[in-house]
Amino acid sequence: MFEQENxxxxxxxxxxxxxKVLAKLERFPERKDFKTDSNVPVERLYxxxxxxxxxxxxxxxxxxxxxxxxxxxxxMYRGRLWTMRQYAGFGSAEETNERFKYLLNQGxxxxxxxxxxPTQIGYDSDHPLARGEVGKVGVAIDSLQDMEILFDGIPxxxxxxxxxxxxxxxxxxxxxIALGEKQGASPEQLTGTIQNxxxxxxxxxxxxxxxxxxxxxxxxxxxxxxxxxxxxxxTISISGYHIREAGSTAVQEIAFTLADGIAYVDxxxxxxxxxxxxxxxxxxxxxxxxxxxEEVAKFRAARRLWAKIMKERFGAKNPxxxxxxxHTQTAGCSLTAQQPDTNIMRVAYQAMSAVLGGxxxxxxxxxxxxxxxxxxxxxxxxxxxxxxxxxxxxxxxYSRSVGRFILHRSIDRPD
Numbered sequence: 001m002f003e004q005e006n007x008x009x010x011x012x013x014x015x016x017x018x019x020k021v022l023a024k025l026e027r028f029p030e031r032k033d034f035k036t037d038s039n040v041p042v043e044r045l046y047x048x049x050x051x052x053x054x055x056x057x058x059x060x061x062x063x064x065x066x067x068x069x070x071x072x073x074x075x076m077y078r079g080r081l082w083t084m085r086q087y088a089g090f091g092s093a094e095e096t097n098e099r100f101k102y103l104l105n106q107g108x109x110x111x112x113x114x115x116x117x118p119t120q121i122g123y124d125s126d127h128p129l130a131r132g133e134v135g136k137v138g139v140a141i142d143s144l145q146d147m148e149i150l151f152d153g154i155p156x157x158x159x160x161x162x163x164x165x166x167x168x169x170x171x172x173x174x175x176x177i178a179l180g181e182k183q184g185a186s187p188e189q190l191t192g193t194i195q196n197x198x199x200x201x202x203x204x205x206x207x208x209x210x211x212x213x214x215x216x217x218x219x220x221x222x223x224x225x226x227x228x229x230x231x232x233x234x235t236i237s238i239s240g241y242h243i244r245e246a247g248s249t250a251v252q253e254i255a256f257t258l259a260d261g262i263a264y265v266d267x268x269x270x271x272x273x274x275x276x277x278x279x280x281x282x283x284x285x286x287x288x289x290x291x292x293x294e295e296v297a298k299f300r301a302a303r304r305l306w307a308k309i310m311k312e313r314f315g316a317k318n319p320x321x322x323x324x325x326x327h328t329q330t331a332g333c334s335l336t337a338q339q340p341d342t343n344i345m346r347v348a349y350q351a352m353s354a355v356l357g358g359x360x361x362x363x364x365x366x367x368x369x370x371x372x373x374x375x376x377x378x379x380x381x382x383x384x385x386x387x388x389x390x391x392x393x394x395x396x397x398y399s400r401s402v403g404r405f406i407l408h409r410s411i412d413r414p415d
Contacts, residue, residue, distance in 0.1 A: 010049040017045065036294040038249035043307065053139075059304070067307040069300050070325040071358040081109075081390045082354075083361035085162055086383055089114030090373045096139040099232035100154060100375065106383055111154070111192075112162040112363060114138035119209040138372075147175045148182070148401075157185035161192035162237070162327065162361070167209040169196040170218055177230065193234035193283055193327070196222060196348035199260040200239045204246040210307045219264060220271040223278040234283040236264060239329060244287035245333050250298045253287060258305055265314055275314050279321035283360075288350040291333045295350070299326070299357025328354035329363040337370040348385050355389055362386055 021044060035044040043050075061067055064074030073079060085330035086108050088099045100111055116138040117131035124142045125134045133142050141147060156179065165172045173194050180190050198215040201208040208215065208352045219236065223330065235259075240248075261282065268278055286302070288295055292293075306324035312314040330350040335343045344367050351364050362383040366374030374382070 004052070007049050007052040010047050014045060014047055014049060015318045029275040033303040036250070037252040037289065038294065040251070040294070050377075066311070066319070066322060067304040068323055069304045071115055072303070072360075073324055077355075077359060077390070078247075083160060084108050084111045084383065084390075085110035085111040085160075085361045085363055085388045087112040087164070087329065087363045087380060088201075088379070089116050090115075090137075091139065091225050093139055093141065093146045097137075097150055097152055097154075099151075099376075099379075103383065105377065106380060107387060108383055110160040110162065110361060113150070113164065115141065115163070115165055116140045117207065118166060119172075120167065122171075123208050141172070141175070144175050144178055147179050152177060153350075155185070156180040156183055157189040162195075163192070164195045166195050166198050166201050166205075166207060167172075167215070169194045170222055173222065187230045188232065190230055191232045193237050194222070195239060195285070196236040197239045197260065199263060199287075200242050200257075203206070203260075204242040208255065216267045217271075220268045220273065223268050223281075224271070224273055226281065227273070227277050231281075233281065233326075235278065235281045237283050237285045238264065239285040241285050241287045244289065244331070250289065250291065254298060254302050254305070257284065258302065258309065261306065262309065262313070263312075269314070275310075275316045276318040276321050277317055279310060279314075280318060284324055284326035286326050286328050286354075286359075287389075288328050288354040288357075288359075289333050290334055290346065290350060292349055293351050295353035296356045299328075299354070302326070303358070320342070325339065325360045326359075327361040327363070328359040330365045330367060332365055332377050335367075335370040337367060343367045343370070344381060344385070348389070349383065351385055352389055352393075 014230050023036060059067070060069050062074070063070040063076060064072065065327060085106070086103050086277070087137065088111075089096045090099070096113075099385070102398075114137065116135050117133045118125060118127065119138065119141050123130045125140045139150060141150065161176070163169075163172055176192075177190065180187065196219055198208060198212070198219060202212065210218070222237050226233050238257055238261045240253040242254050243254040244250070261284070264282070265279065266311045269275060284302070284306075286299065305322045307322040308320045316322055328351075334346055334350070343365070347364050347367075351362060354362050364385045366378035366382045368378045370376055
């Protein structure tokens with residue numbers, strides 16, 4: 001905490017400053033009321049006086065230490081960059097395999113599979129209800145043979161794969177494990193994530209199959225199975241991204257996502273699992289929108305909130321159980337079909353907010369996604385955007401703590 005005497009002096013000085021500013025507003029009026037997208041007012045000036053009661057150790061802490069406000073790794077991107085995981089999938093397994101190989105050859109460091117809607121809701125491609133939707137917004141996967149084609153020439157023991165699948169998550173994961181075994185990779189060697197977040201499907205997306213209770217049973221069964229057999233697999237990606245795309249604010253995105261997380265932890269404990277057996281493999285998925293500083297603050301706040309929830313509410317003792325690890329995708333709803341090249345700049349700023357917020361992996365949207373599935377040229381620009389941030393803005397050379405020191409200098413340096 002800052003010394004009260006210093007805080008008092010700063011408040012008096014700030015009041016004098018405000019009087020001088022107000023005297024000039026008649027001639028030079030401000031443009032409008034300044035608020036974040038979550039309707040939080042933004043003051044003209046912030047000083048250490050506004051955070052005089054903040055405890056550095058309890059509220060911020062060091063990077064890699066509880067409450068993880070400043071990141072889950074002590075050196076963050078000084079060790080290695082976030083995983084550049086471009087979301088891809090369209091048409092047939094052959095076509096998507098070609099796109100995967102292209103992206104990997106261009107420097108992508110992880111795969112992210114988009115499935116078509118029939119696959120997402122458990123229909124084969126030849127089902128009458130699948131007509132007109134096969135391969136339209138993702139790849140069609142009907143069998144283990146399709147999965148073999150999808151990952152042909154891609155060794156599963158050497159690449160991390162995220163799969164955006166929810167209701168049939170157990171089936172798709174079983175196919176992936178079986179494919180790994182056919183390639184000679186044991187379940188212990190597999191790394192990646194299944195989304196497996198059914199609650200947000202009821203809230204924001206709609207690709208659910210079963211009622212809530214049996215759906216939750218499937219999820220907790222996956223927690224239990226993977227804890228014993230696929231220990232390096234993230235068993236769920238608790239997703240605020242779709243909630244934000246459906247119209248929530250940044251504050252609501254975090255509120256609903258952490259509420260879903262609490263529900264999953266509750267369900268797993270009621271199913272007889274020990275919290276420290278499954279919680280280290282929980283992961284999250286957030287949206288990076290256009291209100292730059294609010295987004296950076298959102299990621300930091302989410303980490304601190306989750307750490308305290310896991311420690312104080314659920315009694316988790318393993319430090320990994322307290323860490324909120326998350327994937328980020330730039331905001332699809334912010335893209336415009338008109339002047340699509342402008343989307344390149346939007347995505348770059350959104351991606352930078354995710355990096356400054358300490359994301360573990362990142363997808364950057366392509367310039368033409370408001371029109372169609374991205375072209376090869378557009379997806380290359382999207383990937384290059386991440387690479388420029390990672391390799392040319394020096395995020396790989398300076399500690400995350402330095403970046404946070406700059407962003408929060410008024411907190412770290414009361415003088």
